[in-house]
Every structure is written in C-alpha cells, then in structure tokens.
Amino acid sequence: MNLQHLREIAHAGIWKSNTGLVQLLGLCPILAVSTNLINGISLGLATAVVMAISGAVVAALRNLIPYEIRIPVFILIIAALVTVLDLAFNAYLHSLYLVLGIFVPLIVTNCIVLARVEAFAAKNGPLSSAVDGFAMGAGLVWLLALLGGMRELIGTGHLFNGIDMIIPSAQPLRVLPEAYPGFLVAILPPGAFISLACLIAGKSWLDARAAKRAAQARPAAEPASA
Template sequence: MNGHGTIANELGVNGLWKQNPALIQMLGLCPTLAVSTSFVNAVSLGLATVVVMMIASTAVAVLRHVIPREIRIPVFILIIAGLVTVVDLLMNAYLHSLYLVLGIFVPLIVTNCIVLARVEAFAAKNRPDYAGLDALMMGLGLVWVLALIGAIREIIGQGTLFAGIEWIVPSWSAITLFGDASQGFLLAMLPPGAFIVLGFLVAAHNALTAWQKARTKKRTLAASAPAAPTPIGGEA
C-alpha cells in the first residue's frame, strides 16, 4: 500500500512540477502559445487534452502486451486520433461557440507531443492505473500553466478575465478589470507576448526549484553535522 502511495505521489509531483510538460519538457508549445490568449480558451483546450491523454494512456496500458512493437507508434496514433475525433465532435455539438474559437487546435491534439510522448514513454511500459494517473498529472501540469499564461495575457492585453465563459455557462459573464479593451497592452495578445510570459514562468520555476534544492541541502547538512562535545564537568 505504501509503495503504491509513494508511486502515486511521485507521479503527481513529476507531472505538476518536476517534469512539467510545458515548463520543463517544453512539449505542446503550439497550443500553449497559440490558444492562451484568454483563460477560458487555454483551460478548455488543456482539459480536452487531459481527457484524451487519460483515456489513450489507459487504453495503451491495457493493450500493451498485444500491440506488436514494430507497429506500436501507428497504433498509438490511431487510438489518439479516434479519441480526438470523439472530443472534437462533442465540442462541436455542445460547445459550438468555443469550438469555433479553438478551431484547428482541437484536431491537432492528435499530433500533440505531450500525448504521444506519455503514451510511448510511460503508458506502454506500465499498468493501467499508473498510466492513467501519470496522464492525469501531466495533463493537469499543462492545464495550470496554460491557465496562468491565459490569465496573464488576457488581463494585460484586454483588461478582462474569463472572457468567453458565457460559451460554457450562459448565465456567467467575464470580469472587466478596466473599462476599455483598447487600453490593454496589445503585445500580450500577440505570439511574442506568449513567449515573454512563458519565459518569465520558466525563470520563476527554475528559481523556485533552485531555492528548494538549496534549502533541502542546508537541512541535510545541518542534520548530518556532528553534535558539539559536552565539556568535562558540565562547564562551558
């Protein structure tokens, strides 16, 4: 039981932080930079990717012993393409306005390096529950980065937050932070703005990781340091 808990914790930490697909592995930069013009767009595509990753990874883990190694990549892509088609049709049917905004990036989940990389590197070598958990954590790691980039770009670029939320929940509306969208900083809404925000996030992630390592090393050295000898007679 403890072994399973340790593995689950490790998968969670790796996906959300240590091996974050957007900040560390630099995978899936196309949707990360292109769709993250708003919080809603970024999170929507991220969640669609999570659904595809989880089902694809679990399916591949279940079938890993019966898929011939020589044709594993075409089989993996076929499974992913089938799932993406289902997600694409569902979004077109029930979230049509959002679907029109996301456009070609929903079908392009098929070629997203994150999905195929986790299927090939992890799901094809591990049991289904671990494969599904790994996909979930890696996907959520992508989602929180996309959400942060989308929120920052939307706030700076057009002065709103949750723009487009009415496409998902009609009774909700965006939050306006300053009156006129033309007052926003246009660069934030353009591709260079996405690179700049991502660069700052990567730098912050690296700085926090270095601080954590230094703190852990300091604690380890303090714990392993020999205790001071007791003076003879108990006197200093």
C-alpha cells in the same frame, strides 16, 4: 503499486517534469491558444482527458500490440479518442469549438500525448499510466490557465473573456480599472513568448530556491541523526 508511487508520478507530471515549462513540448498550441483563461483551460482539460484515457488503454493493450506497429496503433487509439472529444465539443460547446478551431483535432499530433504513451504507458500498468497521463495533462492545464490569465489580464484588464461560451448568462470579470487602456502586445504572439519565458524563469528560480533550502537543511539534520 502504492500511493507514494502514484504521488511521485503526479508530482512529476504537474510540476517536476511539466510539459510546457521543463520539457518544452507542444509549444504551438500552448502559445496559440493561451490568448485568454477560458481558451487555455478548455484545451488543457481536453488534452488531459485524452492523455489519461489513451494512457490507460495503451497500458492495458501493450502486451497485445506488436512492437513494429506500436506507433501507428498508438496514434489510432489517440485519434479515436480525439474524434469523440471533437464531436462532443461541436455538439455541446459549439461556440468554444469554433474559437479553438483546429487545435482540438490537432491533439492527435501533439507530441505531449504521443511522448507519454510511448515513454510511459507502453511500459507500465493501466492505473499508473492513467495517473501519469492525467498528471501531465493537469500540468498543461495550470500552465495554460496561468499563461492565458496573464496575457488576458495585461492585454485587456479583464479575466474570463468568453465565459459566455460555456455559461451563457456569465460575464467577463473586470479586474483592472476602467481607465486601463490595455496592452495589445500581451495578447499577440510576442506576448506569448515573453510570458512563457517569464514562467520558465520563475519555475527555475523556485526550484533553485527549494534545492538551496534542502542543501542547507541537510547538514543540520546529519549531526542529529548521528
């Protein structure tokens, strides 16, 4: 296990194989919770923690789990972690817990979590699995943050609505002028689909541009190496 391999795993989770933009997994919580920046980041971080720890635990126990019952055991491990996280949210961030509602317990059934445990953690070591789980979760965090921030800004002209649920003395940030009337569609379900489609298109454009630059650089490098 070398540092370069871990970097490749992290790059795949955060960008190359991003769960929301490339694999299109877990769209229900992505679209439902991303009404603002705070909600998106909170659920994304919770999912990242569960993915990192569950990946490491499953990888450590993979040789002890019978193949026939691996899925129920994986779900049991994930459910135990989510229960701890759910109780912690309820105890220490109760206002945010009420806003996120059922989507915290539903991390158990999120196909992103189970897919990475089955596809990666069950076949690799604890360190690689922890990095993979956290990287996939980090990819979800930045996607939810960007998606929630876009919808919140376009919809209300503010950012950080609900920050007082985490920091009681903090206030939302007014970004657009007071005269901005807001655009309600942005924070409604159609706005979630439109915003996500724009982000998917943007990533595809950036990837195509990077591939084109790499292709143009190769012919110039080949004569020099020859």
